[in-house]
Amino acid sequence: MSETIPEKDMQPQGPELDIVHLLRAVTVELGLLSGRFASRNHMHPTDVRALIALMDAARAGEETTAGRLGAALGLNSAGTTALVDRLERAGHVRRVRSERDRRRVVIEVEEQAVALGWAFFGPLIGRTAELLRGYDERELAAIRGFLEGVREAAAGEG
Amino acid sequence: MSETIPEKDMQPQGPELDIVHLLRAVTVELGLLSGRFASRNHMHPTDVRALIALMDAARAGEETTAGRLGAALGLNSAGTTALVDRLERAGHVRRVRSERDRRRVVIEVEEQAVALGWAFFGPLIGRTAELLRGYDERELAAIRGFLEGVREAAAGEG
DNA sequence: CCGAGTATCTCGCTCGACGAGATAATAGAG
DNA sequence: CTCTATTATCTCGTCGAGCGAGATACTCGG
Numbered sequence: 001m002s003e004t005i006p007e008k009d010m011q012p013q014g015p016e017l018d019i020v021h022l023l024r025a026v027t028v029e030l031g032l033l034s035g036r037f038a039s040r041n042h043m044h045p046t047d048v049r050a051l052i053a054l055m056d057a058a059r060a061g062e063e064t065t066a067g068r069l070g071a072a073l074g075l076n077s078a079g080t081t082a083l084v085d086r087l088e089r090a091g092h093v094r095r096v097r098s099e100r101d102r103r104r105v106v107i108e109v110e111e112q113a114v115a116l117g118w119a120f121f122g123p124l125i126g127r128t129a130e131l132l133r134g135y136d137e138r139e140l141a142a143i144r145g146f147l148e149g150v151r152e153a154a155a156g157e158g
Numbered sequence: 159m160s161e162t163i164p165e166k167d168m169q170p171q172g173p174e175l176d177i178v179h180l181l182r183a184v185t186v187e188l189g190l191l192s193g194r195f196a197s198r199n200h201m202h203p204t205d206v207r208a209l210i211a212l213m214d215a216a217r218a219g220e221e222t223t224a225g226r227l228g229a230a231l232g233l234n235s236a237g238t239t240a241l242v243d244r245l246e247r248a249g250h251v252r253r254v255r256s257e258r259d260r261r262r263v264v265i266e267v268e269e270q271a272v273a274l275g276w277a278f279f280g281p282l283i284g285r286t287a288e289l290l291r292g293y294d295e296r297e298l299a300a301i302r303g304f305l306e307g308v309r310e311a312a313a314g315e316g
Numbered sequence: 317c318c319g320a321g322t323a324t325c326t327c328g329c330t331c332g333a334c335g336a337g338a339t340a341a342t343a344g345a346g
Numbered sequence: 347c348t349c350t351a352t353t354a355t356c357t358c359g360t361c362g363a364g365c366g367a368g369a370t371a372c373t374c375g376g
Contacts (some may be wrong), residue, residue: 019298020286021369022305024210027182027185029312035232036316044363063192067323074193080324103323114215122366126316128178131307135300142297143304147180150291157282158194158349202332225354237333240354244332261341261354 021151037120043090049073050083051092052116054109065098066105093118181308194225195278201248205232206239209250213268225264250251250274 038048053072057064070080078140084107087093098104132140196206212231215222226237242265247250250271256262290298 019290019302019305020283022302022309023184023286024188026181026305026309026312027188028207028210029309030185031189033312033316040316046363049186052186059282065323066325074190075363076365077324078326078366082363084262084324100372101323105324119314120169124311125178127311128181128308129175131304131311132177135304139297139300142300144177144180144291146289146301147177147184150286151180151184151187153282153285153289154184154191157278158191158198204332223354224356234334235334235355236335236357240332242355259342259354263355 001115011047013014033124037117040120041116043092044086046073046083047090050087051109051113052123054093054107055114055117058109063106066095066107069107176250195275198278199274202232202244204231204241205245205248205250207219207233208245211265212251212265213272213275216267221256221264224253224265 017058028128034052035045038045050069050073056066057068066080066084067077069084070077073080073083076086083091084093084095084105086105088095091110093107093109096106096108117150132143135143165300190205192210193203195201196203208227208231211227212222214268215226224238225235227242228235231241233241243249244251245265246253249268251267254266255293256264256283274277289299293301
C-alpha cells in the first residue's frame with residue numbers, strides 16, 4: 001500500500017476545517033453504529049430511524065401517526081405502511097386507531113423496543129454525558145451553540 | 159427484557175443530556191441533507207456515502223480500491239461492483255486497473271463529482287466555518303475535544 | 317346526506333443489496 | 347517453471363424496501 005500521493009491542500013484550510021471534518025466523521029461513525037444495531041436486531045436502517053423518531057416524539061409528548069412518521073423519514077404512504085408492518089411484526093410498535101379521528105393510526109413504541117435501544121445506546125450516551133461533565137459552563141455553551149448553529153444551517157440548506 | 163428502566167430516569171437530569179440530543183438532531187439533519195443531495199442528483203444514499211468515503215481517502219492521500227470501498231460501506235463484493243457501476247455510469251468516478259497488482263481496481267473520483275459536492279455542501283461548510291470563527295481558542299478546543307471523544311466512544315461501541 | 321378532503325392501505329413494479337460461485341491475477345513451494 | 351493457495355473483482359439468481367397509482371375508510375362543511 002503505497003501512499004505516494006502527497007498531502008495536498010485541496011481545500012482551504014484553517015483551524016475550523018478540521019472541526020468540520022471531525023463533525024462529519026462523527027456522523028459517519030454514528031451512522032455505522034446504528035447500522036450495527038440494526039443488523040444485530042434483524043432490522044433495516046430505516047426501522048432504526050423510525051424508532052428514534054417515534055421515541056423523540058414521545059419524549060416531546062406528541063402522538064405520532066403513520067403519516068407523520070412517513071413524512072419525517074421521507075417515505076411515501078406505501079413505504080410507510082410497509083415500515084409499520086415490519087415494526088409491528090417484530091413487536092417493536094403497535095398500531096392504535098385514534099379515537100377522535102378514526103382515519104388516523106397512532107404508532108406507539110413497545111416498552112421492549114425502548115429497552116432494546118437503551119441497552120445498546122445507553123453506554124454511549126453515558127460515556128458522552130461523562131465526557132461533558134469535564135467542561136465548564138462556558139465550554140458547554142460553546143458546544144451547545146455550535147451544534148445548534150450547524151443544525152440550523154443544515155436545515156436551511158437544500 | 160423487563161428490568162430496571164424506570165421511565166423517568168432514562169432521560170435524566172443534567173445539562174449534558176440536551177447536548178446529546180442536539181448531537182443526534184444534528185446527525186439526523188445532516189442525513190436528511192445528504193438525502194436531498196442524493197435525490198436531486200438522481201443518486202442513492204449509498205452512492206453519496208461512497209463519494210464521501212472516496213474523497214476522504216483522497217484527501218488522506220490513499221488510493222481506494224473497490225474492495226476497500228465496499229468494506230468501508232459495509233457492502234459485499236456484488237453490491238460493491240453494482241455501486242461502482244452506477245457511479246461510473248453517472249460519470250462520477252472512473253475505474254483504473256492498478257499497475258502493480260492488476261487484480262486491483264482503483265476508484266478515482268471525477269473532478270465533476272467533486273465540483274458537484276462542493277457546490278451543494280460548500281455553503282454549509284462555509285457557514286459552519288464562519289460560526290466557528292466566533293469562538294476563542296479554549297472554546298474551539300472544547301468543541302474539538304467533545305467531537306473527538308464522541309467519535310472514539312461511538313467507534314468503540316458495538 | 318352528499319361531495320370534497322384527508323389518512324391509511326393494497327397492488328404491481330423497480331432496483332439496490334445479498335449469497336454463491338466464476339474469473340483473473342499474484343505469490344509461494346517444490 | 348508449474349502447480350496451488352490466495353486475493354480481488356465480477357456475474358448470476360434472488361430477496362425485499364420503497365415508489366406510483368389507485369382503492370378504501372373516515373371526517374366535515376354546506
